[in-house]
Amino acid sequence: MAAASFLPLHLPASPRPATIARAASGVAPTVPAAAQTSQLEEAFGRKGLKFGTDSTGAPTAELSVRNGSSLQVRLNDGLVTSYRPKVYWKDELSYREVLHTVAGADAVKGGVGLVLNDASSSSTSLLATGSEWSVTDADSDSYDAVQVELGCSAGKGGTLEVSYVVTLYELSMATAVIVKNNGSKPVELTSAVLSHIKFDKRRGTAVEGFQGCPYCSHPPPASGFALLTPAEAMKREESGWFGGGGEEPRQGAWTVEENLYTILKKKVSRVYAAPPEERKKRIYNTAPSKFTTIDQYSGLGFRLVKMGFEDMYLSSPGGMYEKFGDDYFLCTGPASILVPVVVGPGDEWRGAQVIEHDNL
DSSP states (O other): OOGGGGOOOOOOOOOSOSOTTOEETTSOOSSOHHHHHHHHHHHHOBTTEEEEEOTTSOEEEEEEOTTSOEEEEETTTOOEEEEEOEEEETTEEEEOOOBOEEEOSSOEEESEEEEEEEOSSSSOEEHHHHSEEEEEEEEEOSSSEEEEEEEEEESGGGOEEEEEEEEEESSEEEEEEEEEEOSSSOEEEEEEEEEEEEESOSTTEEEESOTTOEEEEOOOOOOSSOSSOHHHHHSOOOOSTTOOSOOOOOBTOEEEOOOSEEEOSSEEEEEESOOTTGGGSSSOOOOOSEEEEEETTTOOOOEEEEESOSEEEEEEEGGGGGGGOSSEEEEEEEEEEEEEEEEOTTOEEEEEEEEEOOOO
């Protein structure tokens, strides 16, 4: 499915109330879960879209399409905690969990999440984490696509209008963010859509698509859902059985990816992008718009496509993966973190990530 087909991202205007299931991220909703689910079903329920709660009591939406592929998203913070597409695996058609998610008694981490930060001031604020989200709309074509839209007001004085749209198709899922500046001053934003992709084994993990692209070691943007903190992601790992592949460059030092396949059995935290100095030129090479994951043991691969973002973040946990279960994983996704995006008064900015596959 061509990436361009995912735009435009706005849903049709809906007369339904936008205040259903409003809950501050990380704060228990004031409406009982059962009543909240009932309200959501009445306002937004349709074929392929069901509402419920997760293990922490947070409201969720489960999206499903005709071929059985499904997705679950938390409504109070937009975290996608499960994506199970229909794939051909081990000589048969089945449903395979793509995301690595760790659920605790009161928190869920991993999955696919939005990072949106206001870099306009010296004290950067986490807009997506501290905002009050609500369901604003839902749509579907009954069989092959279904989506839910979340919205919130963020920034100083609530001048930023943020929409976050999660869409499921038969062969892909998409997460898109739209930020409109209703204030009187420009706002500088850093952002990312980070996905924790699950792999069968550490030794068989790689990606393809970065050959010839510059990169530097860089911490991930801070978020409430990432499995590794920025400090943990940047902590160097001692060489051992899995320590081959060369020394990682120091933070701020740029190098070029020389390999067709980027092997990720060791610990790395990188941003693939055009260096900021290069972007001052009239013409420069941008980071690839997509890359493919390679899981040697399962034989499955998934393409990650970016739209509207300048950078691509990529990290692997190395030996630290054992802290989060038996499965190996990557944390990766499109980002704009090296150079903030400036959104002027009355303007809007859009970015999106697509995870798609050909495993049928």
